[in-house]
Amino acid sequence: MFDQSFWRAKKDKPRSLFYISDVLGDFPAFVDTTDSAGCPTLVALLTGQQVDDMAKDQQPFIERAGEVLKEMFPDTYRAPTAVHVTGWGVDPFSLGSYSAPVIGVTAEHYEQLAAPVAGRVLFAGEATYREHSGFVEGAIGSGVREARRILAREVDLSL
Ligand SMILES: Cc1cc2nc3c(=O)[nH]c(=O)nc-3n(C[C@H](O)[C@H](O)[C@H](O)COP(=O)(O)OP(=O)(O)OC[C@H]3O[C@@H](n4cnc5c(N)ncnc54)[C@H](O)[C@@H]3O)c2cc1C
The missing domain is CATH 3.90.660.10 (Polyamine Oxidase; Chain A, domain 2)
Structure with a gap:
């Protein structure tokens, strides 16, 4: 200041x-x-x-x-x-x-982070969303993705 x-x-x-x-x-x-x-x-x-x-x-x-x-x-x-x-x-x-990919990080790593465990434990967060990792957009997008997964159908979750 x-x-x-x-x-x-x-x-x-x-x-x-x-x-x-x-x-x-x-x-x-x-x-x-x-x-x-x-x-x-x-x-x-x-x-x-x-x-x-x-x-x-x-x-x-x-x-x-x-x-x-x-x-x-x-x-x-x-x-x-x-x-x-x-x-x-x-x-x-x-x-x-927030996440910042280092050399060697691939799309597969993001998919692994986003993968549910035993179909019951789900993961959201910017680091699980390759297209917009590191940004609020990725955080929101990952939340929408997991909401759709829980609901098991495509729904309009646009904000
Ligand atoms: C300085 C700074 C500037 C940024 N500027 C921008 C920008 O200009 N534009 C932009 O799009 N993004 C920006 N970002 C990035 C953006 O803030 C993040 O991408 C976004 O907040 C990630 O959201 P998230 O929900 O994935 O994780 P977070 O917002 O980190 O939420 C994770 C939550 O989980 C909680 N938590 C952690 N561990 C536990 C635990 N064991 N038990 C319970 N709760 C836990 C944390 O307290 C936190 O509330 C900035 C980030 C920082 C730090």
């Missing part, structure tokens, strides 16, 4: 930012959520090994995010007035964010 949206070219126009670093996963994107948050706000994204490292010590990463923004906006940068760090990987209620 900032006292001014110094990254916006036009004050009333959202502007998300992309950063190409020499270091893999080093703050590739900052999403401008000012309008939904109701005050100047950026959501800084971090990926890969750095996420695990940040779970152990947040401060260097908070400082690094500031450095990246300062590099992009050397003349107008302002330090944040508040920072909130999420930890999807260590939060016991999520233990991760």
Whole structure:
């Protein structure tokens, strides 16, 4: 959270930012959520090994995010007035964010994850839906798929 949206070219126009670093996963994107948050706000994204490292010590990463923004906006940068760090990987209620296929994952793996056990235990969730895994669309699609399986017929479940 900032006292001014110094990254916006036009004050009333959202502007998300992309950063190409020499270091893999080093703050590739900052999403401008000012309008939904109701005050100047950026959501800084971090990926890969750095996420695990940040779970152990947040401060260097908070400082690094500031450095990246300062590099992009050397003349107008302002330090944040508040920072909130999420930890999807260590939060016991999520233990991760969403699935991301690594090299070697095939369509068959998704089918295995979606396969019912003994015809009685069914699985939904974005990770079971190959076409839109990682997205809300996949989560909803998988729920509709399993509802159809339970009902054992095609029904109109469009939302
Ligand atoms: C930071 C972030 C940004 C994202 N941005 C987007 C986006 O812009 N667009 C988009 O489409 N998607 C986005 N996603 C992905 C989207 O949120 C997920 O794909 C979607 O929520 C997956 O839904 P799901 O029902 O499969 O799983 P989840 O929403 O993860 O639901 C699983 C539920 O099971 C519960 N649970 C886990 N273990 C247990 C247990 N043992 N007992 C009982 N309950 C349990 C969890 O608490 C959770 O409530 C984003 C995700 C994150 C983390």
